[in-house]
Amino acid sequence: MPIERPRPQQRRIDTGHAGDDAQLTQMSEQIHLVTPRRWTHFLFFPDEATTRAVGAELESEWQVDVLAAPDGSGWTLQLTKDSVQVSALAVKHARRDFSALAQGRGGEYDGWRARL
Numbered sequence: 001m002p003i004e005r006p007r008p009q010q011r012r013i014d015t016g017h018a019g020d021d022a023q024l025t026q027m028s029e030q031i032h033l034v035t036p037r038r039w040t041h042f043l044f045f046p047d048e049a050t051t052r053a054v055g056a057e058l059e060s061e062w063q064v065d066v067l068a069a070p071d072g073s074g075w076t077l078q079l080t081k082d083s084v085q086v087s088a089l090a091v092k093h094a095r096r097d098f099s100a101l102a103q104g105r106g107g108e109y110d111g112w113r114a115r116l
Contacts, residue, residue: 015092024088025111031116036083041098043077045107048083051075055107076110082114086114 015025027033041062045051048066054065055077062079069076079098084090091112099109 012103013025013088015088015095018093020091020095021088023112024051024086024091027114027116033087034085036085038080038082039062039084039086039112040078040114041094041112042110043079043098043102043107044110045102045105046074050105050107054101054107055079061094063079077084077107084114 013021013023013028015024024033031037042056043051045054050070051066055066058064058079062081065078065080066077067078094107094112102109
């Protein structure tokens, strides 16, 4: 009869945002979160000028792409960085900082994704 080994207890992920918690939990079931990976954030703005201005402020730290919304309703600022540890603390800080930045310019933070 095979010996059953106890499964390691998974720590609860708490970023303060239910959607981020769920996304990180799902990722942690597939990969090790400490492994650096590509991380992309999405900020939405109503006009191209604002989107490009915010992108210019961040281009020294992030790869910046400005994309028109397919339905013509606004513009998306896509920010990407390679080799980042996507931890609960990093996600919490990113949401706080990008939300404040976007809201201060009449936009909104629309979340993130990480390459598995």
